[in-house]
Amino acid sequence: MTQTHFKLDDAKVTVYLDAPNWSQDTAAALGQFSCKSFDAGTAVIGQAIDFVKTKGIKGIIGPMDGDTWHGYRFVTETDGSPAFMLEPSNTNVATDVFRHAGFTPISRYFSARVPLTETGQFVPPDSPNLRIETWDGANPEGLFKQVYDLSVAAFQKNAFFKPISFNDFLKMYMPIVPLLKKELVFFARTTDGKLAGFLFAIPNYNDGPTSKTAILKTYASLQKGAGQLLAYAFHTTARELGYETAIHALIHDDNLSALRSAAEGAEIFRRYALFGLKLDG
Numbered sequence: 271m272t273q274t275h276f277k278l279d280d281a282k283v284t285v286y287l288d289a290p291n292w293s294q295d296t297a298a299a300l301g302q303f304s305c306k307s308f309d310a311g312t313a314v315i316g317q318a319i320d321f322v323k324t325k326g327i328k329g330i331i332g333p334m335d336g337d338t339w340h341g342y343r344f345v346t347e348t349d350g351s352p353a354f355m356l357e358p359s360n361t362n363v364a365t366d367v368f369r370h371a372g373f374t375p376i377s378r379y380f381s382a383r384v385p386l387t388e389t390g391q392f393v394p395p396d397s398p399n400l401r402i403e404t405w406d407g408a409n410p411e412g413l414f415k416q417v418y419d420l421s422v423a424a425f426q427k428n429a430f431f432k433p434i435s436f437n438d439f440l441k442m443y444m445p446i447v448p449l450l451k452k453e454l455v456f457f458a459r460t461t462d463g464k465l466a467g468f469l470f471a472i473p474n475y476n477d478g479p480t481s482k483t484a485i486l487k488t489y490a491s492l493q494k495g496a497g498q499l500l501a502y503a504f505h506t507t508a509r510e511l512g513y514e515t516a517i518h519a520l521i522h523d524d525n526l527s528a529l530r531s532a533a534e535g536a537e538i539f540r541r542y543a544l545f546g547l548k549l550d551g
Contacts, residue, residue: 273336275302276317280310283318286336290432292329292376292546298322300332301341303364311367319371323549330547331376332368333360337432339442343379343520344368347541354474354485354517355449357381358542373545377429378523382536383483384516389505389534394498400466402503405455410447413455414440416465424490430544449475453511454484456503458496467491469500471508474517482514489527501530 274285282304289299300318305311322330334342343358344365353359405413418439425431449472458467469489474481486504491497508516518531520542 281305281314285318290430295328297329298327299334301335315371343542346543349539355476368545373547375543376546377544379542380538381540382518382538384536386509397495405452407452466493467496484508484513485517
Protein backbone atom coordinates (compact mmCIF):
# COMPACT_ATOMS: atom_id res chain seq x y z
CA MET A 271 0.00 0.00 0.00
CA THR A 272 1.23 3.49 -0.86
CA GLN A 273 1.60 5.36 2.42
CA THR A 274 2.52 8.90 3.42
CA HIS A 275 2.87 9.76 7.09
CA PHE A 276 2.13 13.07 8.81
CA LYS A 277 3.23 13.58 12.38
CA LEU A 278 3.21 16.36 14.93
CA ASP A 279 4.28 16.20 18.57
CA ASP A 280 0.79 15.20 19.72
CA ALA A 281 -0.87 13.69 16.62
CA LYS A 282 -0.22 11.46 13.65
CA VAL A 283 -2.04 10.07 10.61
CA THR A 284 -1.16 7.94 7.59
CA VAL A 285 -2.53 8.69 4.12
CA TYR A 286 -3.18 5.75 1.80
CA LEU A 287 -3.56 7.00 -1.77
CA ASP A 288 -4.61 3.62 -3.17
CA ALA A 289 -7.67 3.16 -0.98
CA PRO A 290 -10.89 1.46 -2.12
CA ASN A 291 -13.12 3.47 -4.42
CA TRP A 292 -15.99 5.42 -2.90
CA SER A 293 -19.17 5.75 -5.00
CA GLN A 294 -17.15 4.71 -8.05
CA ASP A 295 -14.69 7.56 -7.54
CA THR A 296 -11.06 7.24 -6.54
CA ALA A 297 -10.47 7.83 -2.85
CA ALA A 298 -7.68 8.13 -0.35
CA ALA A 299 -7.91 6.78 3.18
CA LEU A 300 -6.74 8.21 6.48
CA GLY A 301 -5.60 5.59 8.96
CA GLN A 302 -3.33 4.99 11.95
CA PHE A 303 -4.75 8.20 13.40
CA SER A 304 -4.16 9.28 16.97
CA CYS A 305 -4.06 12.59 18.78
CA LYS A 306 -3.59 13.85 22.32
CA SER A 307 -5.64 17.00 21.76
CA PHE A 308 -8.32 18.34 19.44
CA ASP A 309 -6.02 21.10 18.15
CA ALA A 310 -3.17 18.73 17.33
CA GLY A 311 -5.54 16.28 15.65
CA THR A 312 -7.12 19.05 13.60
CA ALA A 313 -3.74 20.31 12.47
CA VAL A 314 -2.45 16.92 11.32
CA ILE A 315 -5.73 16.03 9.57
CA GLY A 316 -5.57 19.39 7.79
CA GLN A 317 -2.11 18.55 6.49
CA ALA A 318 -3.32 15.17 5.26
CA ILE A 319 -6.34 16.66 3.48
CA ASP A 320 -4.21 19.31 1.78
CA PHE A 321 -1.84 16.59 0.59
CA VAL A 322 -4.67 14.48 -0.88
CA LYS A 323 -6.05 17.54 -2.72
CA THR A 324 -2.77 17.86 -4.61
CA LYS A 325 -3.23 14.34 -6.01
CA GLY A 326 -6.51 14.97 -7.85
CA ILE A 327 -8.38 12.40 -5.77
CA LYS A 328 -12.15 12.84 -5.41
CA GLY A 329 -12.67 11.93 -1.77
CA ILE A 330 -11.23 10.69 1.51
CA ILE A 331 -12.53 7.89 3.71
CA GLY A 332 -11.53 7.05 7.23
CA PRO A 333 -10.50 5.92 9.60
CA MET A 334 -9.16 3.09 7.46
CA ASP A 335 -5.71 1.54 7.45
CA GLY A 336 -5.69 1.23 3.67
CA ASP A 337 -8.55 -1.23 3.18
CA THR A 338 -11.29 -3.10 5.03
CA TRP A 339 -9.05 -6.13 5.61
CA HIS A 340 -7.17 -3.96 8.10
CA GLY A 341 -8.45 -1.68 10.84
CA TYR A 342 -11.23 0.78 10.07
CA ARG A 343 -14.25 2.51 11.70
CA PHE A 344 -14.68 4.72 14.74
CA VAL A 345 -16.76 3.87 17.78
CA THR A 346 -19.58 6.45 17.75
CA GLU A 347 -21.90 5.19 20.54
CA THR A 348 -21.27 2.89 23.48
CA ASP A 349 -22.79 1.67 26.70
CA GLY A 350 -19.38 2.03 28.31
CA SER A 351 -18.56 -1.67 28.50
CA PRO A 352 -14.91 -2.65 27.92
CA ALA A 353 -13.68 -3.23 24.39
CA PHE A 354 -13.75 -6.85 23.25
CA MET A 355 -11.01 -8.75 21.45
CA LEU A 356 -10.12 -7.29 18.01
CA GLU A 357 -12.61 -4.42 18.37
CA PRO A 358 -11.76 -0.91 17.12
CA SER A 359 -11.24 1.68 19.83
CA ASN A 360 -10.81 5.45 19.80
CA THR A 361 -11.37 8.55 21.87
CA ASN A 362 -14.28 10.95 21.42
CA VAL A 363 -11.70 13.57 20.46
CA ALA A 364 -10.76 11.53 17.38
CA THR A 365 -14.31 11.52 16.02
CA ASP A 366 -14.67 15.21 16.89
CA VAL A 367 -11.58 15.97 14.80
CA PHE A 368 -12.95 14.13 11.77
CA ARG A 369 -16.38 15.76 12.06
CA HIS A 370 -14.81 19.22 12.43
CA ALA A 371 -12.83 18.60 9.23
CA GLY A 372 -16.10 17.97 7.38
CA PHE A 373 -16.25 14.17 7.47
CA THR A 374 -19.70 12.60 7.81
CA PRO A 375 -20.72 8.94 8.32
CA ILE A 376 -20.97 6.98 5.07
CA SER A 377 -21.34 3.46 6.47
CA ARG A 378 -22.65 2.33 9.87
CA TYR A 379 -22.11 -0.81 11.96
CA PHE A 380 -22.94 -2.24 15.37
CA SER A 381 -22.05 -4.95 17.86
CA ALA A 382 -24.67 -6.74 19.95
CA ARG A 383 -24.64 -9.27 22.77
CA VAL A 384 -27.04 -12.00 23.80
CA PRO A 385 -27.13 -14.66 26.54
CA LEU A 386 -26.47 -18.01 24.90
CA THR A 387 -29.35 -19.51 26.86
CA GLU A 388 -31.64 -17.41 24.66
CA THR A 389 -30.10 -18.30 21.28
CA GLY A 390 -30.66 -21.22 18.95
CA GLN A 391 -34.41 -21.25 19.59
CA PHE A 392 -35.10 -21.37 15.87
CA VAL A 393 -33.68 -24.50 14.26
CA PRO A 394 -32.98 -23.82 10.57
CA PRO A 395 -34.46 -26.29 8.11
CA ASP A 396 -32.25 -29.16 7.04
CA SER A 397 -30.36 -28.60 3.83
CA PRO A 398 -29.60 -31.92 2.14
CA ASN A 399 -26.95 -30.22 0.03
CA LEU A 400 -24.95 -28.80 2.95
CA ARG A 401 -23.13 -30.14 5.97
CA ILE A 402 -21.49 -28.24 8.84
CA GLU A 403 -18.10 -29.27 10.17
CA THR A 404 -15.52 -27.79 12.54
CA TRP A 405 -11.84 -27.23 11.92
CA ASP A 406 -9.61 -30.11 12.99
CA GLY A 407 -6.88 -27.74 14.14
CA ALA A 408 -4.40 -28.89 11.50
CA ASN A 409 -2.75 -27.04 8.62
CA PRO A 410 -3.66 -23.41 9.45
CA GLU A 411 -2.27 -22.18 6.13
CA GLY A 412 -4.65 -24.52 4.34
CA LEU A 413 -7.47 -23.26 6.52
CA PHE A 414 -6.75 -19.65 5.64
CA LYS A 415 -6.37 -20.42 1.94
CA GLN A 416 -9.96 -21.70 1.90
CA VAL A 417 -11.14 -18.71 3.93
CA TYR A 418 -9.28 -16.30 1.66
CA ASP A 419 -10.75 -17.71 -1.55
CA LEU A 420 -14.30 -17.68 -0.22
CA SER A 421 -13.90 -14.22 1.35
CA VAL A 422 -12.79 -12.68 -1.93
CA ALA A 423 -15.76 -14.25 -3.71
CA ALA A 424 -18.29 -13.35 -0.99
CA PHE A 425 -17.16 -9.78 -0.28
CA GLN A 426 -16.20 -8.49 -3.73
CA LYS A 427 -19.57 -6.76 -4.22
CA ASN A 428 -19.41 -5.04 -0.84
CA ALA A 429 -18.85 -1.30 -0.65
CA PHE A 430 -15.19 -0.40 -0.12
CA PHE A 431 -13.99 -3.87 -1.12
CA LYS A 432 -10.43 -4.04 -2.39
CA PRO A 433 -8.64 -7.35 -2.99
CA ILE A 434 -5.36 -8.21 -1.34
CA SER A 435 -2.91 -10.99 -2.12
CA PHE A 436 -3.05 -14.30 -0.29
CA ASN A 437 0.43 -13.67 1.12
CA ASP A 438 -0.72 -10.38 2.63
CA PHE A 439 -3.80 -12.14 3.99
CA LEU A 440 -1.60 -14.77 5.64
CA LYS A 441 0.60 -12.11 7.23
CA MET A 442 -2.50 -10.65 8.87
CA TYR A 443 -4.11 -13.85 10.12
CA MET A 444 -1.34 -16.32 10.93
CA PRO A 445 -0.42 -14.41 14.12
CA ILE A 446 -3.91 -15.06 15.53
CA VAL A 447 -3.71 -18.85 15.06
CA PRO A 448 -2.73 -19.39 18.73
CA LEU A 449 -5.92 -17.54 19.72
CA LEU A 450 -8.22 -19.75 17.66
CA LYS A 451 -10.32 -22.42 19.32
CA LYS A 452 -10.88 -25.11 16.71
CA GLU A 453 -14.35 -25.95 18.06
CA LEU A 454 -15.44 -22.38 17.18
CA VAL A 455 -14.29 -22.46 13.53
CA PHE A 456 -17.06 -23.78 11.30
CA PHE A 457 -17.33 -24.69 7.63
CA ALA A 458 -20.40 -25.26 5.48
CA ARG A 459 -19.63 -27.69 2.69
CA THR A 460 -21.61 -29.07 -0.19
CA THR A 461 -22.02 -32.82 -0.60
CA ASP A 462 -19.05 -32.87 -2.97
CA GLY A 463 -16.84 -31.13 -0.37
CA LYS A 464 -16.88 -27.64 -1.88
CA LEU A 465 -16.70 -24.82 0.66
CA ALA A 466 -19.98 -22.88 0.74
CA GLY A 467 -19.41 -20.78 3.85
CA PHE A 468 -17.36 -20.31 7.00
CA LEU A 469 -17.73 -18.81 10.47
CA PHE A 470 -14.92 -17.69 12.77
CA ALA A 471 -15.56 -17.18 16.46
CA ILE A 472 -13.04 -16.58 19.23
CA PRO A 473 -13.21 -16.32 23.02
CA ASN A 474 -13.12 -12.75 24.29
CA TYR A 475 -9.60 -12.96 25.65
CA ASN A 476 -9.90 -9.33 26.78
CA ASP A 477 -11.81 -10.86 29.71
CA GLY A 478 -8.92 -13.21 30.47
CA PRO A 479 -8.01 -16.79 29.50
CA THR A 480 -11.23 -18.29 30.91
CA SER A 481 -13.66 -15.85 29.31
CA LYS A 482 -17.30 -16.90 29.23
CA THR A 483 -17.98 -14.77 26.15
CA ALA A 484 -17.56 -15.99 22.56
CA ILE A 485 -17.27 -13.48 19.73
CA LEU A 486 -18.86 -14.25 16.38
CA LYS A 487 -16.18 -12.34 14.48
CA THR A 488 -16.68 -13.15 10.80
CA TYR A 489 -18.83 -15.31 8.64
CA ALA A 490 -19.58 -15.45 4.96
CA SER A 491 -21.40 -17.76 2.61
CA LEU A 492 -21.93 -18.29 -1.10
CA GLN A 493 -25.01 -20.50 -0.88
CA LYS A 494 -28.47 -19.73 0.46
CA GLY A 495 -29.06 -21.29 3.85
CA ALA A 496 -25.40 -21.73 4.77
CA GLY A 497 -25.32 -18.62 6.94
CA GLN A 498 -28.25 -19.74 9.08
CA LEU A 499 -26.76 -23.19 9.57
CA LEU A 500 -23.39 -21.74 10.54
CA ALA A 501 -24.89 -19.29 13.04
CA TYR A 502 -27.00 -22.03 14.62
CA ALA A 503 -23.94 -24.27 14.91
CA PHE A 504 -21.98 -21.47 16.56
CA HIS A 505 -24.64 -20.59 19.14
CA THR A 506 -25.40 -24.17 20.11
CA THR A 507 -21.74 -25.25 20.23
CA ALA A 508 -20.64 -22.21 22.24
CA ARG A 509 -23.38 -22.91 24.77
CA GLU A 510 -22.33 -26.57 25.02
CA LEU A 511 -18.73 -25.49 25.59
CA GLY A 512 -19.78 -23.46 28.61
CA TYR A 513 -19.83 -19.96 27.16
CA GLU A 514 -22.55 -17.77 28.57
CA THR A 515 -22.66 -14.79 26.22
CA ALA A 516 -22.28 -14.31 22.47
CA ILE A 517 -21.12 -11.08 20.86
CA HIS A 518 -22.24 -10.48 17.29
CA ALA A 519 -19.34 -8.28 16.26
CA LEU A 520 -19.07 -5.39 13.83
CA ILE A 521 -22.17 -5.99 11.70
CA HIS A 522 -23.12 -3.59 8.92
CA ASP A 523 -26.49 -2.00 9.61
CA ASP A 524 -27.84 -3.11 6.21
CA ASN A 525 -26.45 -6.64 6.24
CA LEU A 526 -28.67 -9.70 6.49
CA SER A 527 -26.65 -10.56 9.58
CA ALA A 528 -28.26 -7.58 11.31
CA LEU A 529 -31.69 -9.16 10.92
CA ARG A 530 -30.40 -12.52 12.15
CA SER A 531 -28.78 -10.90 15.18
CA ALA A 532 -32.04 -9.16 16.07
CA ALA A 533 -33.96 -12.40 15.59
CA GLU A 534 -31.69 -14.03 18.19
CA GLY A 535 -32.66 -11.31 20.65
CA ALA A 536 -29.23 -9.67 20.72
CA GLU A 537 -29.08 -6.15 22.16
CA ILE A 538 -26.85 -3.51 20.57
CA PHE A 539 -24.21 -2.13 22.94
CA ARG A 540 -21.84 -0.37 20.51
CA ARG A 541 -22.17 1.51 17.23
CA TYR A 542 -19.47 2.44 14.74
CA ALA A 543 -19.12 4.48 11.56
CA LEU A 544 -16.81 4.87 8.61
CA PHE A 545 -16.57 8.53 7.60
CA GLY A 546 -16.09 10.23 4.26
CA LEU A 547 -15.23 13.65 2.89
CA LYS A 548 -15.89 14.67 -0.71
CA LEU A 549 -13.28 17.04 -2.17
CA ASP A 550 -14.03 19.95 -4.48
CA GLY A 551 -13.03 19.59 -8.10
